Amino acid sequence: MSCDAGADVFITILAGGSGTRLWPLSRRTAPKQLLPLLGDRSLLQATYSRVAPLVPADHIFVLTGPDQADLVAEQLPQLPQANIFVEPSPRHTGPALGLAAVRLANRVGTKAVMVSVHADHVVLDERAFRRAVWAAALAARRDTLVTVGIVPSYAETGFGYVQRGAALEPSHGCEIYEVARFTEKPGHELASAFVQSGEYYWNTGYFAWTLEAILREFARQLPALYAQLQQVGAAQSPLELQAQAVWSQIRPVSIDVGIMEHAERVAVVPADMGWSDVGSWAAIYEVSAKDDMGNVRIGGGPQLNVDSRNTLVHATAGRMVATVGVQDLVIVDTGDALLVLARDRAQDVARIVEQLRAEGPQELL
Amino acid sequence: MSCDAGADVFITILAGGSGTRLWPLSRRTAPKQLLPLLGDRSLLQATYSRVAPLVPADHIFVLTGPDQADLVAEQLPQLPQANIFVEPSPRHTGPALGLAAVRLANRVGTKAVMVSVHADHVVLDERAFRRAVWAAALAARRDTLVTVGIVPSYAETGFGYVQRGAALEPSHGCEIYEVARFTEKPGHELASAFVQSGEYYWNTGYFAWTLEAILREFARQLPALYAQLQQVGAAQSPLELQAQAVWSQIRPVSIDVGIMEHAERVAVVPADMGWSDVGSWAAIYEVSAKDDMGNVRIGGGPQLNVDSRNTLVHATAGRMVATVGVQDLVIVDTGDALLVLARDRAQDVARIVEQLRAEGPQELL
Numbered sequence: 001m002s003c004d005a006g007a008d009v010f011i012t013i014l015a016g017g018s019g020t021r022l023w024p025l026s027r028r029t030a031p032k033q034l035l036p037l038l039g040d041r042s043l044l045q046a047t048y049s050r051v052a053p054l055v056p057a058d059h060i061f062v063l064t065g066p067d068q069a070d071l072v073a074e075q076l077p078q079l080p081q082a083n084i085f086v087e088p089s090p091r092h093t094g095p096a097l098g099l100a101a102v103r104l105a106n107r108v109g110t111k112a113v114m115v116s117v118h119a120d121h122v123v124l125d126e127r128a129f130r131r132a133v134w135a136a137a138l139a140a141r142r143d144t145l146v147t148v149g150i151v152p153s154y155a156e157t158g159f160g161y162v163q164r165g166a167a168l169e170p171s172h173g174c175e176i177y178e179v180a181r182f183t184e185k186p187g188h189e190l191a192s193a194f195v196q197s198g199e200y201y202w203n204t205g206y207f208a209w210t211l212e213a214i215l216r217e218f219a220r221q222l223p224a225l226y227a228q229l230q231q232v233g234a235a236q237s238p239l240e241l242q243a244q245a246v247w248s249q250i251r252p253v254s255i256d257v258g259i260m261e262h263a264e265r266v267a268v269v270p271a272d273m274g275w276s277d278v279g280s281w282a283a284i285y286e287v288s289a290k291d292d293m294g295n296v297r298i299g300g301g302p303q304l305n306v307d308s309r310n311t312l313v314h315a316t317a318g319r320m321v322a323t324v325g326v327q328d329l330v331i332v333d334t335g336d337a338l339l340v341l342a343r344d345r346a347q348d349v350a351r352i353v354e355q356l357r358a359e360g361p362q363e364l365l
Numbered sequence: 366m367s368c369d370a371g372a373d374v375f376i377t378i379l380a381g382g383s384g385t386r387l388w389p390l391s392r393r394t395a396p397k398q399l400l401p402l403l404g405d406r407s408l409l410q411a412t413y414s415r416v417a418p419l420v421p422a423d424h425i426f427v428l429t430g431p432d433q434a435d436l437v438a439e440q441l442p443q444l445p446q447a448n449i450f451v452e453p454s455p456r457h458t459g460p461a462l463g464l465a466a467v468r469l470a471n472r473v474g475t476k477a478v479m480v481s482v483h484a485d486h487v488v489l490d491e492r493a494f495r496r497a498v499w500a501a502a503l504a505a506r507r508d509t510l511v512t513v514g515i516v517p518s519y520a521e522t523g524f525g526y527v528q529r530g531a532a533l534e535p536s537h538g539c540e541i542y543e544v545a546r547f548t549e550k551p552g553h554e555l556a557s558a559f560v561q562s563g564e565y566y567w568n569t570g571y572f573a574w575t576l577e578a579i580l581r582e583f584a585r586q587l588p589a590l591y592a593q594l595q596q597v598g599a600a601q602s603p604l605e606l607q608a609q610a611v612w613s614q615i616r617p618v619s620i621d622v623g624i625m626e627h628a629e630r631v632a633v634v635p636a637d638m639g640w641s642d643v644g645s646w647a648a649i650y651e652v653s654a655k656d657d658m659g660n661v662r663i664g665g666g667p668q669l670n671v672d673s674r675n676t677l678v679h680a681t682a683g684r685m686v687a688t689v690g691v692q693d694l695v696i697v698d699t700g701d702a703l704l705v706l707a708r709d710r711a712q713d714v715a716r717i718v719e720q721l722r723a724e725g726p727q728e729l730l
Contacts, residue, residue, distance in 0.1 A: 325706065
């Protein structure tokens with residue numbers, strides 16, 4: 001790849017939202033993408049480093065919420081302040097990407113290629129990531145909405161799937177296919193059939209399109225939203241009272257349901273890049289380096305272990321964490337809250353957060 | 366029972382020693398008996414309350430180490446300062462009880478009955494405890510060394526056992542038997558045979574004897590130690606340099622091996638009092654009240670649970686402790702150390718303490 005070849009490519013990192021499944025580390029004010037989940041860098045910082053070799057520094061943008069914009073600026077001092085786009089409140093990926101597209105078009109014109117990636121994923125093979133993203137960016141110039149799909153390794157029911165159709169001419173040396181169909185989270189049987197067919201990919205939510213093409217689809221498929229986005233995008237700041245009033249009327253919709261499923265020209269670049277959405281403590285265990293007992297240690301502070309196995313200890317409180325004879329646990333030790341979790345019950349951390357919402361203490365949310 | 370009938374009875378609570386199997390709660394400076402292991406009172410405070418109805422307040426004595434004497438005084442403000450006996454350093458139960466006997470004899474004469482109990486046990490049925498101890502105290506007037514035995518509920522290999530011999534005349538309405546034999550920690554097979562026989566009791570280490578009788582046995586069986594005890598006991602304080610020099614020469618020996626096994630007249634009062642030596646986190650789980658999921662919660666601070674069972678959470682750090690889907694664990698949360706333990710590996714907590722001794726940090730010991 002060459003930067004010259006991509007002078008018209010702009011990358012937007014979506015860094016809004018806040019997960020509940022990584023409590024007690026993730027909080028309202030410290031969402032997943034801003035945390036040093038796997039070591040000393042936050043997922044946002046790792047994402048920035050992952051895309052930085054692709055384009056000039058001022059071609060990278062971050063979309064985030066008003067409460068997190070300061071922390072984004074602090075974590076990415078190399079990012080021009082003007083390249084932080086703020087969405088007044090979460091309205092799902094459709095409005096978020098639409099706002100980013102409108103704001104970007106106002107800055108660089110509609111001929112440019114916009115690439116969007118999420119700030120809260122882990123990618124173990126960065127070269128494979130950059131190859132696939134660049135292939136998508138170049139293919140977007142064919143007036144096509146391009147997504148990146150992950151070759152599935154098991155029948156995950158928590159992801160969306162992309163079914164490939166006819167093969168297109170390779171882009172940047174990568175295979176690329178027409179998209180036959182998007183399917184939201186399937187049941188287990190369907191997911192198994194998808195994986196076995198060899199025709200389906202996990203939907204990463206990474207996209208490449210020209211601003212012209214995506215804005216045309218917004219105007220065609222979601223004309224009311226398109227008008228609202230134009231109003232908010234025209235404001236000096238989306239936090240102006242009038243822009244906020246318009247934004248608050250916007251109906252949340254995912255980009256998949258709102259745009260991609262019925263867009264005219266959609267393609268997928270398959271990739272195998274050691275990808276994880278790290279959507280749970282179990283996923284963090286999976287993508288982390290393990291010792292010969294299968295244990296993962298993240299964070300500072302002293303630890304002692306006697307005969308424990310396949311256990312993740314994430315310790316940021318600086319206290320001694322001692323484990324004796326335990327198996328398949330996740331232990332998350334923070335300054336004001338401790339979680340001890342059976343690794344196969346990682347989805348149920350959300351139930352702790354629900355209890356906190358209902359009964360408090362609210363400061364732990 | 367009546368206090369008048371026991372005007373010559375003096376109770377010594379043995380509160381020395383420091384366990385390692387209850388780390389991270391128990392430390393060098395905060396041994397088991399001084400900790401609120403089961404709730405808001407320490408085991409020492411609970412022991413004091415258990416014996417207090419038996420005798421006047423100035424008939425209760427506590428034997429402890431120099432580092433712990435201040436905390437003993439703080440925890441038991443009702444205890445006369447002069448009733449705290451200090452042993453310069455741990456020399457096992459033989460010298461400890463010998464020193465207490467010598468000091469007590471100097472104060473109240475040798476005709477009095479000395480009862481000794483341990484400060485670091487749990488007793489669920491206090492009435493049964495007092496009935497048995499009082500029966501032992503009254504029987505001690507027959508010039509007999511009397512011990513209290515626990516009807517065993519399983520083949521514990523970590524305790525000593527007392528085999529009963531011929532039945533003696535009941536004391537205070539309780540059965541009492543000659544002691545046929547003391548056996549130190551038996552193997553599992555032997556322990557099972559003991560329990561099945563119905564003739565063996567767990568050795569509590571609670572004793573009653575006249576000071577005359579026990580000092581006679583010390584003089585007869587351990588004459589060198591007897592002479593050393595007289596020297597230390599004659600000192601104004603056992604912490605005087607000369608007394609300490611004598612004490613430091615004393616060879617550690619248990620009261621069972623040194624005195625009881627070969628004493629001339631020994632008897633046992635069997636009791637069933639919900640007794641535990643709470644020698645491990647597993648034992649603390651056993652004696653604690655459980656909710657309908659089998660969980661035990663001790664200590665303050667908020668806790669949340671989703672589907673966890675048969676788990677002990679001991680939290681004194683004030684942080685939220687959340688558990689999801691775990692089973693048969695012990696979680697001990699203190700200000701500077703966290704322990705997560707498989708309940709059936711409770712004995713191995715000592716291995717964590719060994720590692721700390723070897724590698725530090727020493728301040729966690």
